[in-house]
Amino acid sequence: MKQLVILSGKGGTGKTSVAAALAHLASEEMPIVLADADVDAANLELVLAPIKLEEHVFMGGQVAVIDPQLCQLCGRCFEVCRFDAILPGEDTYRVDALACEGCASCVYQCPEDAIHVEEQQAGLWFRSDTRFGPLFHAHLFAAQENSGKLVTLVKQQGRLLALDEGRKLLIVDGPPGIGCPVISANAGADLALLVTEPTVSGVHDLERILGTVRHFRVPALVLINKADVNPERAAEIEAYCRAENIDLVGKLPYDTVVTEAMVRGQPVTAYQPDGPMAMALSAVWARVKERLGDGA
Numbered sequence: 001m002k003q004l005v006i007l008s009g010k011g012g013t014g015k016t017s018v019a020a021a022l023a024h025l026a027s028e029e030m031p032i033v034l035a036d037a038d039v040d041a042a043n044l045e046l047v048l049a050p051i052k053l054e055e056h057v058f059m060g061g062q063v064a065v066i067d068p069q070l071c072q073l074c075g076r077c078f079e080v081c082r083f084d085a086i087l088p089g090e091d092t093y094r095v096d097a098l099a100c101e102g103c104a105s106c107v108y109q110c111p112e113d114a115i116h117v118e119e120q121q122a123g124l125w126f127r128s129d130t131r132f133g134p135l136f137h138a139h140l141f142a143a144q145e146n147s148g149k150l151v152t153l154v155k156q157q158g159r160l161l162a163l164d165e166g167r168k169l170l171i172v173d174g175p176p177g178i179g180c181p182v183i184s185a186n187a188g189a190d191l192a193l194l195v196t197e198p199t200v201s202g203v204h205d206l207e208r209i210l211g212t213v214r215h216f217r218v219p220a221l222v223l224i225n226k227a228d229v230n231p232e233r234a235a236e237i238e239a240y241c242r243a244e245n246i247d248l249v250g251k252l253p254y255d256t257v258v259t260e261a262m263v264r265g266q267p268v269t270a271y272q273p274d275g276p277m278a279m280a281l282s283a284v285w286a287r288v289k290e291r292l293g294d295g296a
Helices: 015-027 076-080 105-109 147-165 180-186 202-215 231-243 257-263 276-295
Strands: 002-008 032-036 051-066 115-130 133-140 169-176 191-196 220-224 247-251
Touching: 002 015, 002 180, 002 202, 002 276, 015 032, 015 169, 015 191, 015 276, 032 147, 051 133, 051 147, 076 105, 105 115, 115 147, 133 147, 147 169, 147 180, 169 180, 180 202, 191 202, 191 276, 202 220, 202 231, 220 231, 220 276, 231 247, 247 276
Parallel strands: 002 169, 002 191, 032 133, 032 169, 191 220, 220 247
Antiparallel strands: 051 115, 115 133
16 A cells, blocks of 8 residues: 655645545546545545545643632742733633643642643544545644644544555645644655645745655655746746756646636546646656556
8 A cells, every 4th residue: 555645835736636636536546545634724525525424523732721619819820821821810710721732830830739631622533435435534623733643643544444445545635834734644655746836936835845755755756736827937846856856747737627626526637537637637647656656
């Protein structure tokens, strides 16, 4: 079983549209599993129309809780909290759960043992069925952290199912940027497909994400989306790839059919299989599959 992770140095490059198209093309050749690792703003489901089979609670992080029966209003917790999460009141101090980082400084400083920390529900994760294969995805609640931990959980569930059922490929639609969720999505991958665009920041964003995957020794391929919008910048990205000895697997055209397909809840390769965008993506999939090798 091989793992393909699709990443970008920033959001809005068309990463999820590419992931959905590759899921469609790959599923016609082999059994696959999908994981939407963008838990802060999951949207792969918009194109795949999943049917939810399971829903699970995700517990992430801790929050302080003050027992009003034990609190003596000494104010020590208020003094030591670095996050302004302790709020004074007339009868007791209380905790602003959104501001609390769960550091437990107040717990250790309270002379009355009136404070303890509890795990809090930070989101939900799901197992769903799609026409291309099982999908694992999640929803992180607003103002919650530990998205890297949730990404790891979602991806691990997909990996375990793929191993149990003998599926050939796990396709991970990764989060944008280079932070902890990206590192979690990238961990253990056999290949990373980096989607970029021909903009002023395109090369800079590509450098950022390339540095991340290289740090974890994951081989990378590059795909330029909307390459014909700015040929000069696209050529700059091509030159950068040559200089860095990275394979450029394709240049996708700008095509409004991608938006039309998304509105209708379909990957563009299924919506208009004979169109220029679908043909270009088919060529990209052929190169990606070749690079993945016999395991895919």
